[in-house]
Amino acid sequence: MTSDDLAAEVSHTAAGGNRHPSAADWGPGVLAFGAGVNIAIWNPADPRCRGVSALLRGHTDTVNAIKFNITDSGCHLISGGADKTVRVWKPSHDPSRPSYEQVAVLTEHSASINTISVLPDCDIFVTGAADGTMKIWRLTGAGADLIQSISLKPRMLPLTTALVHLRGGSVTIAVAGTSSTIQLFSRPSEDAEFELQASLAGHEGWIRSLDFVHSGEDILLASASQDKYIRLWRFRSAGDHAGIKLSDVPDAGLAATKKSLSNKAHRVGLETAKFAVTFEALLIGHEDWIYTAKWAPSWTDQSAPRLLSASADNSLAIWQADEASGFWVCNARLGEISSQKGSTTATGSTGGFWIGLWQPDVESVVSLGRTGSWRRWLYDRAVDSWRQQVGISGHTQEVQGVAWSRDGSYLLTTSSDQTTRLLAEWKRDGHVSWHEFARPQIHGYDLNCISSLGVNQFISGADEKLLRVFDKPRAIDHLLTTLSGTPSTVDGTLADAANIPVLGLSNKAVAAVADDEPADGQVNGHADEHQVVAPDSVIHKSTLDIDHPPYEDQLARHTLWPEHEKLYGHGYEISAVAASHDGRLVATACKASSIDHAVIRLYETSEWREVKPALTAHTLTVTALAFSGDDLYLLSVGRDRQWALFERNSKEPTRYAPLIANPKGHTRMILDCDWAPTAAGHVFATAGRDKHVRVWKLADGQAECIANIPAHVSITAVAIHHETILATLLLAYGTDDGCVGIVNLSTNALEVTQQRMLPVHHCSSAAITCLRWRPSVGTGKEEQNLAVASEDGAVRLFRFQT
Structure with a gap:
């Protein structure tokens, strides 16, 4: 064979997302997210479900922040990481290369980058880092130039920033992080530097997300905090509302001590075009830290804005002001129901959602969870509800071993993220794509190696000094047969499914029950008071009788393999x-x-x-x-x-x-x-x-x-x-x-x-x-x-x- 006889192409890339609220952004037709030290490019709306299309190399440490910046000169991708660098990427027009290529590396920060924000249709963007500084940049043809560096006082590490254009040509920057206040920076005149003009108090925990949206003549700022609440702040033109009492001089120290629902107004903007900032609403409904709050991107001045929030309580919430009363209400909640949360064990809570994003056309939303997997929901106008779609998944730590089944029908991967995953082909309508079909092992130790024993069994070794042997359950065999077209290998010894008993450490074989049967905690077909299974984790026969690869909630709960043996020595x-x-x-x-x-x-x-x-x-x-x-x-x-x-x-x-x-x-x-x-x-x-x-x-x-x-x-x-x-x-x-x-x-x-x-x-x-x-x-x-x-x-x- 010559070099032309062996043409290589990437048929699938599996990579989990980084657990950082700023580590993803959805641009026109593509979503970019941090995957370890790489940037993954994915089109969630791809009808062929081909998953990650490219991994961009460049950063040398974890990618924490990503933002698309779209201007008349084109689309830039801006990223920041724990390697203390900010990198600027441009679209690549070479079909043999990745979709984006790096054009600049900015090294002015001295610590990990935590947040990046951009101004729509403008070449200005802002970065915040663990060095306690916020830097303002202007994009150029060769990369970006530093305009101003601001040391945040009192000492605060910025975790989130947001930019907005005010009427009259002013630009305001909102920044928050490891304090309970939001600082607003504006320029007193167009040729001056940004300076602190107001501090908004009210939150009682770190603030993880800020986002601006225009609402008619006004502007709304949403702030999400670890205190489990979202606060909305309204920016009004001070000239239009002369009756509002404006604070004279913002006092950051005083504002930080006030935890009440004060409606004290602050002024920001140019001397000739001031805006009054007042507290608008408190959104209550999440039960744990809120990591992101994002306004729906595409709406007109006449339509009511909608807000998407993602929380560690394992849910997404969509908020909108009621037309009749004006009160903000949650009109949709996506994710897990309360009974499925519970503990953070393998089959309990998945650790919450770290990121929630709108699709630019507002027809779809995605979320990233602790397991590194992306979930996607599509709005169905016919029934006025959100329906879950096939997402993508991948390991979140070093992948230590891979093993094909002996017939080549599926691939097993194991990682330091303490999971073993099964990848297989989904064949339908002439299309073939790879997906995670099962998560056979969710462990408490880092996994180091794996080997396949035929088509129905594998063995893995971990840091716990012993090896474990697992058997393929009937449910997964049926799924592979249905979706991959592989011959069934079911025999009489295979269990229906597997589960981890309450307070248990090993995957136990369980018998699947009919949908109308009670959840009596059967183990191996027999009731055992010492191996009680959580009712919400009982496997029903219809659970994996599906025509698509399992969703993330199904992978985490219903695709375990029963443990066959432990090997000591x-x-x-x-x-x-x-x-x-x-x-x-x-x-x-x-x-x-x-x-x-x-x-x-x-x-x-x-x-x-x-x-x-x-x-x-x-x-x-x-x-x-x-x-x-x-x-x-x-x-x-x-x-x-x-x-x-x-x-x-x-x-x-x-x-x-x-x-x-x-x-x-x-x-x-x-x-x-x-x-x-x-x-x-x-x-x-x-x-x-x-x-x-x-x-x-x-x-x-x-x-x-x-x-x-x-x-x-x-x-x-x-x-x-x-x-x-x-x-x-x-x-x-x-x-x-x-x-x-x-x-x-x-x-x-x-x-x-x-x-x-x-x-x-x-x-x-x-x-x-x-x-x-x-x-x-x-x-x-x-x-x-x-x-x-x-x-x-x-x-x-x-x-x-x-």
């Missing part, structure tokens, strides 16, 4: 796990700083007992394990710079014995390994910190290095396709800086015939942690799929056409 955090191809054995290892713990333990899967004695060869942590395609050999690599081979006992297939070891396989620690298909002989590859992939061939009990593949940085992952394609072996490797290389090896001489790197804009912004080729069952040899896991929290699926 290791003394430290699990570092590696591998299952044999025949499914009889599981090999495991844990973190180790001495030879006593740097052992490989084998467990047979019929009775789940350890096969003793443990295998010894390494002196430090074993980083990866792999069985050969015929299970004749077990390969291990470790931080002690050596690899070791163990051979299966011909008389006792569950026992392995040391065959050979190479203490100088690499000059630095070895981080990953994999076997080539047995059609090429017993060939394996090792990858290490010494920036090399070495390919070894086993013959007559000895291993010879037959190929050496160099890279520009340390290599952290390697994978060889389990089938030969056009007399070629496909080898992929991942690097410490997030790049992925593809190498073609001839099956005869095992020589490198081609080596190339995937485009940088397709690659990760952090180290690659795991690579796995999809088994070619049912897909043919014209298309190859590679799953890539990374420390940037994203899972990328690449499709290669040959």
Whole structure:
């Protein structure tokens, strides 16, 4: 194959959103949100539900704030992060590149950026950071120029800002954060600098969100706080309302002490065009901190403004003034009902909504929750209600491992965010898109590794020093069969579903009940007073009888897999796990700083007992394990710079014995390994910190290095396709800086015939942690799929056409 014979494209990207109220914005036809150190681009209204279309690389730490700025000169995307930088992006017109490209990096702040606000149809924007300053900028062709820097006093860290045009040409900035007051800055004249003109008191907690909207001749400011309330403030032209008593000199210290419903008026604006600011309304209804409050963007001067609020009580609320009385009321509430909140366990509260956004045409709203998943609701005019739609999801921490099912029908991913997720294809009407179909494991420890045991079982290892085996429930099998078109693998041993009992730690198998049956807490079909299940978490047979991928509330509550077994024996955090191809054995290892713990333990899967004695060869942590395609050999690599081979006992297939070891396989620690298909002989590859992939061939009990593949940085992952394609072996490797290389090896001489790197804009912004080729069952040899896991929290699926 030549370079033109192997065309790569990203078929799916899964990335969870950052939990920061300012970390997303919905612009024309696209929503941008912070996903770790990346910026994810997603079109929620895409009828094909293709999810994230691009991840923008640039920031070196968590992205906290994102804002679109649309002017006559075009559309800019402005982002700020914990790396203390503000970055300006412009749309890219190159179809082979991401949709936005970085044009400027602003480094004037000395701490994490928390908020960005823009002025519609204007080139001015404002940033606020944890250094206690607010900076005003003007966009230019080359990026942005700093106009003014303001140190907020009394000492306050800005968490939210908002900008508005006042009549007469004045601009007012509202800023709030780690205090209970809102500070208003305006210019006394058009050529002067911004200065503090008023402080609005009333809130009793930190203020997390500010937003302006025009209401006829007046302007409304909404402020949302951790005191569980939203306050509305009205800006009136002082000349039109001469009877309003204006405060003479704003006193920030005095205002901060007043917690009453005072209607004292303040003046802001130009000397020739003053506005009076008075308290308008107190919106009561949320039961926990309110993170965002956003006005509906597209309405006329004659229509009544609507406000969308997102709260940690796991709900979105839409507020509007009643036409008859003028009182502000909540006319729609989206999210979870009270009985589903409760504790913050795996199946209890999902931790609330951190972000709520309107679609620019106001026909849809989205919210981001603690799990990193986006939910979407679409307004149905026919029935005057909001209907939930398919959203997107992804891990929120480093993805540590991926594993395909043995038939390639689904992909399992596991992460430091303490969840295991199942991705599969949704096939309908000629369209194919990838989605999260299940969340089999919601854990209390960081998950480090995973391996598939056939099509109905997997095993994962975590920081809790033990491994857990899970079985696929009937509900998920039915969902995969219905939506993905995969053959059903149901047998008599599979449970209907799984749940976590009250005060329990393990997923328990439960029997699904009919919709009209009572929630009696049946476990495995029998009532057990010691394993009582919360009534709102009982699985009904119709719960997952759906024609679309599960929504986030269904994923978090109804797609767990029952736990089959726990494997004990290791003394430290699990570092590696591998299952044999025949499914009889599981090999495991844990973190180790001495030879006593740097052992490989084998467990047979019929009775789940350890096969003793443990295998010894390494002196430090074993980083990866792999069985050969015929299970004749077990390969291990470790931080002690050596690899070791163990051979299966011909008389006792569950026992392995040391065959050979190479203490100088690499000059630095070895981080990953994999076997080539047995059609090429017993060939394996090792990858290490010494920036090399070495390919070894086993013959007559000895291993010879037959190929050496160099890279520009340390290599952290390697994978060889389990089938030969056009007399070629496909080898992929991942690097410490997030790049992925593809190498073609001839099956005869095992020589490198081609080596190339995937485009940088397709690659990760952090180290690659795991690579796995999809088994070619049912897909043919014209298309190859590679799953890539990374420390940037994203899972990328690449499709290669040959």
